Amino acid sequence: MTTRPGGRSARVRDAVRAATYAELVEHGYLGLTVENVATRAGVHKTTVYRRWATIDVLIADALDHARDTDWPVPDTGTLEGDLIAIADEVVDAFTDPALRAMPEAIVTAALHSQRARAAKRDFYAARQAQAAEVVRRAQRRGELPEGVDAVELVRLTCAPLYYRIFVTGEPLDHDTARRSARAALAAARAGVL
Amino acid sequence: MTTRPGGRSARVRDAVRAATYAELVEHGYLGLTVENVATRAGVHKTTVYRRWATIDVLIADALDHARDTDWPVPDTGTLEGDLIAIADEVVDAFTDPALRAMPEAIVTAALHSQRARAAKRDFYAARQAQAAEVVRRAQRRGELPEGVDAVELVRLTCAPLYYRIFVTGEPLDHDTARRSARAALAAARAGVL
Incomplete structure (x- = not known):
């Protein structure tokens, strides 16, 4: 297969990812x-094997793509509102079978x-760094002390939701999201982070 | 196979679980x-298929057994100490390849x-209910208002650790456990729970 930027090679990649x-x-x-x-993408399976080798590489590649896709950081005007918006988005994603x-x-x-x-670690590191912008904005507004670890605040906002999803299997709703944030x-x- | 309580049937079950x-x-x-x-348990594979059917049933059965096994609830004298002990135990379990x-x-x-x-949900519900005893004890000592949701406090103690383990893949140590608790x-x- 010859590769031309934005040409057949890029189309194959998009089709395989979709x-x-x-x-x-x-x-x-x-x-x-x-x-x-390969069948669904309309691509010969040897092409897929040659470029992606295994299903884990296919998944990692889709994740790398998602990581590089713009994610709109919430901006509600208050830190609490922004953190709740981030938590709500997790709830929405995991109550939609196609998204989860x-x-x-x-x-x-x-x-x-x-x-x-590795792809998962990079994806979540990138998303956390983006989401932490809501905390840094609040710090610039004087809503929160400068010393608070912005990424850790994002982690603690999301953790109780993912804990229910992957560990305890308990139900998830927007009340849970709000309480978590x-x-x-x-x-x-309280100065713990 | 004839079944005698505590006899061959129970021995098979223990061997298969181990x-x-x-x-x-x-x-x-x-x-x-x-x-x-079956090979490792020294049991004929048709016996295992007949009683457990699939690997998911084998796992669920092992989990049911773990749920019914006594778990020593920490009792350090303070609520903070107890919550840190619970968090430390999660860290210890997940830094040991055999336990994780x-x-x-x-x-x-x-x-x-x-x-x-279903087995996972029941297991974690049982463990959370047991762990919540540290909160109820603290409430009886007057360390924490009665209105605090004891199980939710346990959830929030453990969630950031499991979030690192299963979601972000970030490292885990006893500082993380302490901060989480x-x-x-x-x-x-602060009255949020």
Whole structure:
């Protein structure tokens, strides 16, 4: 296959990435196969094998792409409002079966593949760094002391939601999101972070 | 196979459960097979298939057993000390490859099996209820207002640790455990829980 930037090679990559998403939504991580991704993408399976090798690489590649995609940082005017918006977005993603398929596949893939693990770590590091902007803005407004660890405040906002999703299996709603954001903020104001 | 309480049937069950643990530690969830569990347990594979059917049932059964096993609730004399002890235990479990194999397998299994999902939910509900005793004791000592949701305080203590383990892949240490416990307690004292 000859590669031309933005040409056939880029189209194949986009098609394979879209097919990976679609297959994950339909069949989950354990049902994902290179063959089915190739068929859905309309690409020969040897092409997929040559460029992606395994399903964990397909997943890692989709994650790298998501990481590099713009994510609109909330800006509600208050830190509490912004943290609640971030938490609400997690709740919305995980109550939509089409949206939750990807992070669920990623968590599974990362438990079994070094490549997927690295992609997951990079993805969440990038998202946390972006989300921390809401904290730094609040610090510039004088809403929160400069010494508070902005990324840690984002972590504590999201952690109780992911804990329910992947660990305890308890239900998730916007009350949970609000309480989670407020608890993180209370800890930050108490000087723990 | 004839079944006698405490006899051959119970011995088979114990052997299969021990073999499930050992296989998970060695090969992980994706490497777990009914055949290998049977071989390691010294039991005919048709026996294992008849009683457990699939690897997800094997995992769920091991989890049911763990749930019914006594778990020593910390009692350090202060609520902060107890919450830190609970958090430290999570850190210790997940920095030991032999101990982390089981919860990692359970998280994966629960994403793919209703039976494993139910067992996981029951396990964590039972553990949280037990751990909440440290909060209720503190409430009886007058260390914390009666209105604080004891289980929610336990959740917030553990959530940031599991979030690092399963979601972000960030490192985990006893400083993280301490900060996590203190943040949860600060939120409780601020009246958010």
